[in-house]
Amino acid sequence: QVQLVESGGGVVQPGRSLRLSCAASGFNLDHYGMHWVRQAPGKGLEWVAVVWYDGSKKYYADSVKGRFTISRDNSKNTVYLQMNSLRAEDTAVYYCARPFPPYGDYYFDNWGQGTLVTVSS
Amino acid sequence: DIQMTQSPSSLSASVGDRVTITCRASQGIRNDLGWYQQRPGKAPKCLIYAASSLEGGVPSRFSGSGSGTEFTLTISSLQPEDFGTYFCLQHNSYPWTFGQGTKVEMK
Numbered sequence: 677q678v679q680l681v682e683s684g685g686g687v688v689q690p691g692r693s694l695r696l697s698c699a700a701s702g703f704n705l706d707h708y709g710m711h712w713v714r715q716a717p718g719k720g721l722e723w724v725a726v727v728w729y730d731g732s733k734k735y736y737a738d739s740v741k742g743r744f745t746i747s748r749d750n751s752k753n754t755v756y757l758q759m760n761s762l763r764a765e766d767t768a769v770y771y772c773a774r775p776f777p778p779y780g781d782y783y784f785d786n787w788g789q790g791t792l793v794t795v796s797s
Numbered sequence: 798d799i800q801m802t803q804s805p806s807s808l809s810a811s812v813g814d815r816v817t818i819t820c821r822a823s824q825g826i827r828n829d830l831g832w833y834q835q836r837p838g839k840a841p842k843c844l845i846y847a848a849s850s851l852e853g854g855v856p857s858r859f860s861g862s863g864s865g866t867e868f869t870l871t872i873s874s875l876q877p878e879d880f881g882t883y884f885c886l887q888h889n890s891y892p893w894t895f896g897q898g899t900k901v902e903m904k
Contacts, residue, residue: 782888785843
């Protein structure tokens with residue numbers, strides 16, 4: 677079955693960097709774009725970024741543009757989120773999410789369990 | 798960017814009640830909207846896509862309607878497992894945007 681497993685979260689000081697990974701299994705990752713969505717403690721959901729199935733296009737939320745980079749390695753079935761210049765307001769659970777349908781981008785039909793990033797000195 | 802205004806932010810209801818949640822888009826988004834349920838400590842789950850299509854395995858007491866700028870999620874008869882937080886999400890254009898969420902609590 678489809679499985680998305682995030683990793684790489686942890687506690688990091690403001691201004692430092694962190695890279696999150698999303699390991700995909702149970703489907704052909706190279707048929708799907710992939711997204712990151714985050715949720716600050718006790719708050720709502722915030723869309724973060726998307727990378728198209730072939731990596732040709734990437735889009736970001738204004739709040740992370742210029743600091744975060746989404747990428748993918750289809751040969752490793754993994755999607756990444758490189759987070760630089762981290763701020764306290766980036767503290768959140770980060771989810772990777774798969775949109776449906778293949779090669780499309782209409783709604784999320786599968787989510788990972790999330791990984792917590794805490795930015796604190 | 799498209800802003801999604803969701804209301805109410807919270808509601809108290811009893812088992813068997815009819816519950817309605819609304820999302821309003823700051824500009825027309827056709828039917829490019831989904832509804833998601835999130836239980837505490839869990840990832841969200843899609844209930845409705847394309848504004849009114851029921852995701853597979855979702856009970857028929859959930860329904861969605863609307864297009865353009867006004868959208869509604871209805872739970873026809875609230876069940877104990879339905880308590881949680883509900884979000885709308887527009888996918889008409891990047892950046893995708895969520896509504897603020899509606900917390901459904903037991904009265």
